[in-house]
Amino acid sequence: MLVIAYIGFGNSVCQYHLPYVEARKNKMKVKYIYRREEDRVGDLERESWYPAIQFTSSIEEVMQDPEVNLIVVNTPDQFHVAYTKMALESGKNVLTEKPFAMTSEEAKEVFALAKEKGLLAMANQNRRFDADMRTVRKVIESDVLGELIEVESHYDYYRPSIADHKGMGVLYGLAVHPVDQIVGEFGVPEKLVYDVRSIDNPGISDDYYDIDFFYPNGLKAIVKTSYYVKLDYPSFIVHGKKGSFLMPSLGHNSSKAKPNGPYPLPTEEYDEEFWGDLSYMDQEGQEVSMKVPVEKGDYGLIYDNIFDVVAGNAEKIVKDEEVIAVLEIIEAAMNVAKEAK
Known part of the structure; x- marks a missing residue:
């Protein structure tokens, strides 16, 4: 049984973690959610949505509980490494929200500590299990496309208000997902070419990127x-x-309505207008064109993997070298953005 404690109680915990863990209550449960006392002021109603979970402002209570065997770090980015190291030093396995660390060197330190302690430390790169990514993976693995030539990933918006945003952060907050999807699917590239900048605020923002692997x-x-x-x-x-x-x-995901209560486990079925378009030549040289239904997204698959790893029956689905490579790519992209004046 995985007995889980969360560090943090933001929208990510409520939407992308708790519903998927609840759906697997035969093999995992949430015992604690740690919040700083100042974060709880005026926000106790949300805690009441989860009566089976103990909310606490004592980090020692969480770290010293022998029943807890998985800590999930879901704090602002700059605190990820400190809490991850604290959990490892307390003898706990750790799942850390993206970005796993602010630098690749920090990530290497964390993985070295986890190895020394004989514990799991893994990045929560849950977007590998998005509905669209799982659909693409299914098509690729069917091999009907033959040898792959080019894969293009887009995560675009129409938000002219981005012109008012002056500062870095898009790479660590957003790019880390699609970059990881590519690295997770195809491995670490041998060469990268970066076009990273801001349309409105070149040199001080990083809201446009085009990275070639x-x-x-x-x-x-x-x-x-x-x-x-x-x-x-x-x-x-x-x-x-x-x-x-x-x-x-x-x-x-950010455009979806927030319920006035616990997030339910997503059950959306996508209409045919959202299905993928596949066209290929079969073994007889005949053209085949078809619609491909959207696979079900499931962020809980990363918890299934952790359960199996802790039981000694699997390897980590998000490899250490992949996490380090993604952070190195983000770091290089950040430097390009700063130089794009």
Whole structure:
């Protein structure tokens, strides 16, 4: 049984963690949510939504409880490493929200400590299990596209108000997801080319990026975000030697309505207008065109993996070297953004 304690109680915990853990209560449960006392003032109603969970402002209570065997760090980014190290020093396995650390060097230190302690430390790169990403993965693994030539990933917005945002942060807050999706699916590239800047505030913001990943087998992957895209672009475009696949945009998680109570486990079924478009040449040389239903997104799959790893039956689904590579890419992209004056 995984006995879980959360450090933090933001929207991410409520929407992307708790519903998926509750759906797996036969093998995991949440015992604590730690919040600083000042964060609880005027916000106790949300705590009442979860009567089975103990809310506490004593970090020692959480870390010293022998029943707790998994700490989930879900705090502002700059505190991830400190809490992760604290949990490891207390003998707890740790799942840390993205970005796992603010630098690749910090991540290496954390992984070294986890290895020394014989514990799990893993990044919560849950967007590997988005509905669109799982659909793309299913098509790629079917091999109907043949040898892959190009994969393009888009996560775009139309928000002209981005012009008022002066400061870095989009790379660590947003780009870390699609960059990880590519690294998780295809591995660490041998070469990268960066176009990272701001349309409105060059040199002081990082809200536009176009990063090209080049692989030894000839595959090129593109990760791109702009805040000036008025018409929906496909979230993924995949071209192989035998065919192509287009995955429509399914919208943004941030645009979904917030319930006045616990988030339910998502059960959305996507209409055919959101299904992917697949066209390829079969073994007889005949053209095949079809709609591909959207796979079900499931952020709980990362918890299933942790359960199996802790039981000694699996390896981590998000590898240490992948986390380090993603952070190195983000760091290099940040430098390009600062120079883009």
